[in-house]
Structure formats: structure tokens, C-alpha cells
Amino acid sequence: MNELEQVELSFNDDVKRVSNTKELENLRVLYLGKKGKITELFSKIKEIAVEEKKAFGQKINSIKTYVEQKINDLKNKFEEEKVKSEIANEKEIDITLPVSTGTGSLHPRTSLQKEIEDIFISMGFTVEDGYEVETEFNNFDAVNVPKNHPARDMQDTFWLTNGELLKTHTSASQNRILRKYNGPLKAIFPGRCFRNEALDHSHENTFFQMEGMLVDKDVSVANLIYFMKKMLSKVFKTDINIRLRPGFFPFVEPGFEMDATCTFCGGRGCSTCKNTGWLELCPCGMIHPNVFKNAGINPDEYSGFAFGLGFDRLVMLKTGLDDIRYLNSGNIKVLNQFGVEA
């Protein structure tokens, strides 16, 4: 018994002198190592009288547990101190230093076009590609703009040396798309259009439009109103009210100018909507029977509507760009600001 108490006393003595991890490890070896004082005590069990063996064993075990506990506590204490001192010695990082994400930029048209296309795709529309160089037929005749119609003057056209032209509106694709589906269809066709006019902050000779058509049996003006509301509410991410006014476009009858509640003031009136509460957004109308006939579709069997979005205007509304000429300028300083989401 004496021996046991002695080991315990000497441990208590030794442990007080331990001041770092290394000394602690030495202490552990001294008591708990293969030849440690406590380990050796175990080997003495066999020398003990049978009736005392049990009590002796229990005593050693309790001393061992005690020593282990003590060493472990100290170990934790030293580690904690070490972490503390490391934190104390760590140099503070200037988290305000600048970083570069290395990400470039998409043209603001691209981001918005993708966003709007995705909305249409979610509504079951196909996205159709058109040409930029078009025939006179597709651009004018097919969409009911006959020869010498004032509309051919109204849109000053870039004619080409081979008799073709740069398309003046995305409607130039209507004939091809109507022929492709020859019946019910839901399609949008974004594209670049060209008009021979002088540039200023709101006029470009090269600009983007996005046009759509929906064709089926018995499509009505009431359907058009429903659709435009749903679609624009998605585009502007808020409930949009619309109103139709008479509008004249040769490829629709009846034709409409469509106004949407101004998204900037919610219809109360502001500078963007010239205090009317409405934004003139979207010419649209019921597809003209001649447009159907020109594509080989019977206008008594099918009806449908078409609509155009002045896409560049939307880009400007959305980005706050105040000069349309920036869009084709190649000015990296301007365009880089847009990142990959408009």
C-alpha cells in the first residue's frame, strides 16, 4: 500500500513542475510508459497475497485513471495556450485589399436575351434563328408590305448590291417559320435589324428586336391580352397591366400598340413614362390573312397573333444606359461593368 501512495505522491509532486508539452510527455513516459512507475505497479500484482489482490488492483487502476486524467487536462491546457499564442502572433490580414474575380462580361443584350428566351421556353415556345441578309420578298412582300407601299419608305432600308437587303424587322422571318410549322406554333425569333437612319442617343442603324408568334385554331384578341399580361409580368417580375390601342402595321389586322403599366412608377407617372403611367412597349396584332396565305396557310383555318419587343429599349430600361450607341461601340469600359448578368 505504501508503495502505491508513494507513486501517487511523487506524481503529484512531479506534475507541478511540468511547464510545457515536452515535459508533459516525459512525465507520461515516466508513469505510464512501458517501464513507467504505474505500469510497473501492475507487474507487482502477482506478488500480492490473494485476498489483497483485488483491492490492490482497484487501487492501481484508480491511480492510473487519475494520472491519465491529469496528463490529459494539462495537454489540453498547453494546446489551448499554444493556439492562443498563435492567434496573438498572427498578422492581421487587410481584408479590404481588392480582389479580381477574373470574370469578363457578356453584352447586356446577351444576358437579357437569355433571360427572356428562358421565359418563352418555359411557356413552350421554340427559339428560331433568322438571317440578317434577307430577300425583298421575305422582308416586305411576304408580310403584306406590297411594292410601293409607304412602309418601304418609312423604314429606310439598307439595300445590297445583289438585290437583297439587310432585314429591317424580325418579321422578315415570319414566312419561313410559318412554312416550317405549317400550322400551330409558338415561336420567338430574336434578331438584329438594320435601318438606314442617322445615329443619335436613341437611334441606331443596327439594333435588336425580339418577335414572337402564336398560331392555332380560333386564337383571339382576348387570348393575346391574356398572353401579353402573363409574359410581361414574367419579364418584369411584377404584375403588369396592359392596354391596347389601335396601331397600324401591315402584317397584322387588327394591329395594336400595346402599353404596359410603367414599371418605374407603378403607373403613377414619372419621367420614364412621360407622366402617362404607361410604357409603349410592344406593337402586336392578329396575324394578317395575307401573311398566312403567303406562307401557304389557310387563314380561315388558323388564326394567331404576333408581337414585337423593342429589345434594345428594354436593355436600356433595364441597365440604365442612356445612349443606345454604346451597345455597338465596343467600349470595354462601358460594357465590362455589366458582368455576366444584366
Added chain:
Amino acid sequence: MYISMNWIKEFVDLSGIETEELIKKFNLTTAEIEGYEEKGKNTSGIIFARIEKVAEHPNSDHLHILTVNNGTENLQIVCGAPNVRENMTVCLAPIGSYVSGHKMGKAKLAGVESFGMCCSEEELGIGSDNTGIMDIDFPVTLGADIKTVFPIDDIVFEIDNKSLTNRPDLWGHYGIAREFAAMFNRELKPLNLVNLNDFSNNKPLKVVVNSKDCYRYSSIAVENITKKVSPQTMKIRLMYCGMRDINLLTDLTNYMMLELGQPMHAFDKNIVKGIHVNSAKKGIKLLTLEGEEHEIPQDAPLICDSNDTPVAIAGIKGGKLSGITDNTTSLLLESANFDSKAIRVTSTAIGLKTDASLRYEKSLDPEITTIAIARLLYILREIDKDVKVTSSLTDVYNKHYNKVTISITPEFISKRIGVNISKEDIINTLEKLDFIVKDCEKELLVEVPSFRATKDISIKEDLVEEVARSYGYDNIEEMPISMNVEAVEQNITHLNEYKTKYLLAEKYGMNELHSYLWNYDEFNKKNGIETNTYLSLVDSSIAGQSGIRSQIVPTLVKFMSENKNSFDNINIFEIGRCVTGLDENNLAIEENHLGICIASQNQTSEQLFFRLKEILLDITRNIYNVAVSIGTEKSNIPFVHPVNSTTIVSADKEIGYFGLIHPSVKMSIDKRFNMAVLEVDLNKLATSEEIKNKVKKVSKFQDVNIDYTFLVPKGMKYSEIERHINEFKAKMVWSYKLTDIFNSKELGDYSAYTFKFNICSLEKTLTANDIDTFNYRILEHMKKIGLNLKN
């Protein structure tokens, strides 16, 4: 076009309807109203007064000191007008009144106090005369507000002309009044006219129409005209509608045009005794009323006198020599109808757009020429009782409008609008708009009035519009669309384009730019960039360029050059169309190209080159999933480097090129910048055959990486080594890659290429023996092309 509500109300009683409501309804039902103005709002408190005494001003040779009776007292007024006289009735702006927004106060003129101002009609904004103060020549009550006599207060709204393109009937007040009447279910009053039959016993005029573009020429002669000045009401209306009053006869023709939409012209009967409407011969010139000389295009309709002397450009402008002056006492009145296209073509050719030509371009109703004459004569007689009509109505009506009758069913209308509208309502609506409807049980036969039949309405869809807009677009209940739910095919080409754009912007930090479809000829020439052009703009005057681009890179090089002073590194791309040739039908071959330009002051040409290679393979493999081969041939594009460039080939088709920019272009633009460019036709890439990817099975057992460094003689191409390694038949090779190229003097004519091989077995863990065997075999294999291990 400006519309005066006072004028409209002469034809339709709109009492009880607020202006806002009138405008809103018109806007939503008929045409776009750009805005409106409350005329007369800024003028108030102006009264009639009489000059009792005119005295000289002591300090001025042109001012007078007037004693003016305002009905209750005499006021001292200093006035500079030359036409002052005693007993003259004037319009007086007393202290506290407003003259066109300006508040009158007491003033001192050349040292003499003035308690108000006598006004000219120009100062009051109700006429164009500014030569003196208004001289009221009819009895009035002194002190009464002039607004009790002159219709100064008015609402004038402006209609967007563009929105009237297809409505020739709306280019005058009477047509607009008809719309208001229909919209608000009020009655349209008939026009007061003279009966033209009263003159049928007079001698006709000599009118000969030789031009096919003149559909109708109606005329009449009037003599003994003594009045020169238009009534104030007429002046005010002309003024408010954006015209200036000139003299009574000119004003009257303008007034008719604004009222009925029918342009009219008055010739001096002493000069023009008869009319020949000819087709212009070549080289004819005419001096217009404004004193400008215009050469008339050949075959344009031309109004001549009986001697074939040109007197007016038909439908556009009258000639100076035959026009009416203040001395005109007899006139020959023209009210004609011309082919809309002929007028448009002529007016465009001579660069002269007038109020008349604007209207004729819209295909006016030929039926109204005589109505306009009857109306003008009515008004003229109201003003000047003594005028005498000295000819019969002379009316050459060569081309009548085509009568339009449309058969339509109420069901069609209801279905197309999406609202059930009863037959009665449809008939009622159309009749209000002057259509004649015959109810034939199953269908309606609708006869279109002449003023809607020349252009506007020809098919049943046009009638749908009439019914729908009258019903009110705002009243149409929205209706969901029922369509089948078949999945639609999405446009992969389009999606791949987006993926490419996102990859370039997000992973490679590039900026997407948009440009134009034409070449920058001047820039290209200056920097020695040659590019093929297959198609040009016919008129390059506005774009300033003419050639349609066949490549994108030259544009990007231009943009690089424009941005180079702001950035050390420029990474730009565009996806856009190019015209790369003409097909057998002479139609453009249009391709969709990706162009890239990267330029840097701190990266080497080689780094830029490999950057492009990396980008190309990233796009072709990871987005388009096609195999391309490069390096087989140098690119022959003149603006790229003759040595460090390559064609891009896919399935034996050349689909693009990339490489360093040609040194001469680089020197010309900025020698500090290394530059590399790439261009690839995305359509061809999209149609190339896709790589069939088979997923390789991954071993469950431990794999091993072994590095080998071989001495490679300089000049040996990596592709040769690669091909040789690929010939090595060993199932154990999972992958290998070149991890380092090392050059040093000690290595002499060799470079040290380090390859990392990853080997494993699908069946078992590799033993030391397996690895030794592999080692031996690969080294033996490499020796066959003379590659030995370093050391």
C-alpha cells in the same frame, strides 16, 4: 396634326364629357394623342376699349399717349403702334391682366406712365398680324372681355401623324368629329354647303386631264372678291392648328384642308384661265409660292394652264406666278384627287413634303373634292356676300374608287375578338361609322363608305378591328390559351452559342462586344488588313462603310485598337453574322462566326497562342463535342502570322483559323501589344460529327503515377511523340500527360520532356513486378523514336 376641340364641337355636341375622357377614349379607340394644350389659359382680362384721344409723346417720335375708355373710366396708355387713331376700338390689356402669360403692370415709357397696353393679334396669339394693334370693326361693349367674342379658350390636342397612316379620313376635323360622334354615340351634324347645282347654268371651265395619276379634278371660278382679311375665328383656328393666316383666299383653302382633309388650291383667275393636268416632260422647272425652284421629275402629274405653262406641282405645291396675292379678286379653285404613290414619289424626289402631299400620300377619298368646293363657297359667302360664282362646277372624274363590300358573320367577329357580340350591336357599331349594313340572315353584307374604302378597309379582319375598337379593347376579358402540351424542340445551336459566350466570359474573363455588319474600310486600309467582300451596301452614305464583312476579326482588331490606351490586356469576342460568298442564285451565304482577339503587353505571343488553343479545344470538346484538327496547314488569311498560325479543320472541312496577328498589322497598331486572333464558323462546328464518348471503367484498385523525363531533340513535334505513345499497347495506361518542358545549356540540342503516366489494373493491385515490366516496355517503346530517359 393639331385638332381644335372648338372646331370639333361645331360638328358634334360633346357637352357633358370631360376633356380627359375625350382624349383617353380617342387614344384607346382611334389614334395616338401625343398631348394637349389648353389654349387661352395664359391670356385673361383683356377687354374691348375705345381710343378717345391720341396725343404726341413729348420724348418719342413713334410713341403716342392715348386716352382709352375702358367702359367705366379713361386710362392713359402709351402705345407704339403706327395705326392708332381716335375712335378706334381696340383690345386693351389693363393692369393685372395676362397677355400670353405675361402679367401687365404699370409701366413708364420714355418717362410717361402707361396703365396697360393695346394689343396686336400676334401679341394675343390669335393671328399673325404684328404691323399694328387690332382694329375692331364691329360693334362691341366697352369693357367686355374679348373672350366673349373671340374663341380664344380652346383645347388643342396633337395626334401622332404616324398613327393616322392608314386613315385618310382622319386628316381633317370633320373626320375626327365623326369618330367622336361614333365613340360617344352623339350625332354628327351635316356640313353647311352651297348647292353646286345652282351654278349649272354657268359656263364650264376648260379642264383637260392628261395624266393617269389625276383621278379627279373639280374646279370652279369665283369673282368679285373684295374681302382680304380672314375673320378672327378662322385666324385663331389656323393658328392653333399650326398654320399662319396669310390672306382670306389662301386661308380658306388651308381652312378647308384642316376641316375636310381635302387639299385645295386657288389660282388667280386672271392668270390661269383653264387647266391642263399633264404628265411632266423631262427637265421642267417650277418656281413655287415660297420662291424655290424645283425640277419636276419626268411623268409626275403637273398642273398647267391652258397654254401648258406649269402652274403647280400637283398635290404638292402651287407656283409663284399663278398664286393669289392681296390684289386677287377672282380665282380658279382646284379640288382634286391624285394617285397616292405618284404624289409620294414626286415629293420624295424633289425633297418637298407639304401638308397637301402628306394627305395625298394617304389615298384620299375622291368623293369629297366637290363637297370641299361647296363647303368653301358656303364659308366664303358668309364672309363676303358679294362674291360671284362665274363658272359651273367643272368636274373631270376619271378614276372612281373601288367600292368595297364585305361579307362577314357575327360569329367570325366574336370568335376573332374572343367576346360574344350580338348581331344588333355589330350592325349598330358599323352604322355609326357610316358603313351600310345589309342583314342577310346568315351573313352581313357591309358596304364600306368611300372615305374608308380607298386604303383602309378591304377585308373582314378590318371590320373586326372596327367592332373591337368600338367595343373597347379595355372591355375585352382576357382569355387563357388552350393548346396541346407536346414538348417543343429546343434550338441546340442557339444554346451552344450561349454556352460559348458564358464560357468565354466566365472562365476566360473575356468581354463580349457587338459591332456592325460592315467592314471598317478606312481602318483596315490604314493597318494593312485585307479582307474579302462579297456584298456591299448600295447606299453607304449613312453607315459610312459599304462592304459587308466576311470575317469578324478585323472588327475586333479595330475595337482592340480603340481600347488599347485604357487596358494592358484586352480579351474580346463577338459572335455574329458574316457573308462569306454568294450562292448559285446570287444570294448571300450567311455564316455565324465566333471571333476572338486577345492582346497583351505582359504576356508573350506564345502564351497568347496557347491561350487560344486552350479556348478552342474547350469550346469544341466541351460545348460542341466535336473533334477538330489543327496544325496541318498554316492559315493563309493575310492578316495573320504566316508561320505561327493554323487552319481549324473538322471532318475535312476548314471551319476557321487562329494564330498570331501578322507582324505588319501588329507594328501598325501598337508594337507593345502581342496579339492573337481566332475565328471559327459556329454553324459548321455545330454540324460536325459529334464525338461518341464511351465512359472508361475506373479501377477499384490502387493506381500508380510514374514520371519519365525524356530527352527530346529540338525540332521534334509533340504531335509525333503523342502519336507514338498512343501506339503503345498497354491496358495498364489509364492516362498520361506532358507536365513539363525543360531547357538548359547542359542539355544542348535536347529539351527535357516530363510525362506523368497513370497506370492501374482493372483486376488487381499492381505488384512491383508488374510495374517493372511496364517500365521496361514503355522505355523500349520510346527508344524506337530515339527518346531516351534523361540520366
